[in-house]
Each structure stands twice: as C-alpha cells, then as structure tokens.
Amino acid sequence: MLTLQIYTFYSRKAIEYLLKAGIVLSERERDMIEVVEYGLDMPEKIGLQLVVYVNTDRYCAKELVLLPHQTCPEHRHPPVNGDRGKEETFRCRWGRVYLYVPGEKTPSPHATPPAERKKFFTVWHEIVLNPGDQYTILPDTLHWFQAGPEGAVISEFSSSSRDASDIYTDPLIRADVPRHL
Numbered sequence: 001m002l003t004l005q006i007y008t009f010y011s012r013k014a015i016e017y018l019l020k021a022g023i024v025l026s027e028r029e030r031d032m033i034e035v036v037e038y039g040l041d042m043p044e045k046i047g048l049q050l051v052v053y054v055n056t057d058r059y060c061a062k063e064l065v066l067l068p069h070q071t072c073p074e075h076r077h078p079p080v081n082g083d084r085g086k087e088e089t090f091r092c093r094w095g096r097v098y099l100y101v102p103g104e105k106t107p108s109p110h111a112t113p114p115a116e117r118k119k120f121f122t123v124w125h126e127i128v129l130n131p132g133d134q135y136t137i138l139p140d141t142l143h144w145f146q147a148g149p150e151g152a153v154i155s156e157f158s159s160s161s162r163d164a165s166d167i168y169t170d171p172l173i174r175a176d177v178p179r180h181l
C-alpha cells in the first residue's frame, strides 16, 4: 500500500534523480509526481516514479525515474476502443536501463527480477539503454525494465496513456492502485 512515508521517500528521490539528469520541473510538476508500487508492497524492488507533462487522447509525454535496480514489471498496452494500443519510445537521459522485449533470450541478462515474482517476467531479449539511447515499443508488446546500479531517468514519448487498460503478467498487480497522496 502506498503510505505517506513511502510516497514522500520515493517522490523526493525522484526529484533528486531528475535534478541529476538536468531536468527542470515546475513546483506544480514536483507536486504531481506519481509513485507506483503496483500493490506488491516491495517498492524498492518493483516500483516506478513518474511525472506526466501531458496526456491527451492523442499523445503523452512523461519522465520515468527508477532507483538503483528498481523494476517496472512486465506489461503490455492492448488495443482499446478502436485505438491500436499505446506505442512508446523510451529515451535514457541519465543512468542506465535494461529493457526486455520479446525475441531471442539474452544469454546473461543484467537485470534480476525479485525471486518471488520472477516467473511473471517472461520476455528476456535485453536492450541496454545508456544516456542518449532510445528504443520504441510497438503496441500490445510485452516489456519490462530495470535500472542499473545508479538508477535511471527515462523520457517517455507515446500515444495516449490509459493506465487502467494496461495488462500485467503478474496477476497480483493492480493497475489502479493510488499513485499520489
């Protein structure tokens, strides 16, 4: 559950990492930071911080922040109401991110999901994103990602975000958990 203590800790960390990446937020944006713990109660392992700049019915832009080794769990963005589903481009701004998509399994992947949820990480083709690298994930394609040892700041450019329709591989994950307190 997202407690005030957890929200405060992770949102402050997110601001710290965004500053390291040279990304300037307005006071309003700093107050809007979302902390997602996915209902799993292990935010240090599976969790994500983000700030949404814009999300309309046509496009979306946001920053994602991961603490060291923190993981965004496996999910996909399915077609919704005639829309093909969210297509997203991740651009690493700071730190390093290991991104996993369908394809040939990478022999020695860098990321390690928490052992107790590992079976819900099923795609293992690794893409390494360092600052200045970007990768586009097509609609309805499974993906997950984990930060390297320093953490990571990632800009995301995409079609509209409809978080409630995202499909997670782990059945314990709830897409509709509170993200802001």
Ligand code: ZN
Binding pocket: 075, 076, 077, 088, 143
């Ligand atoms: Zn996604």
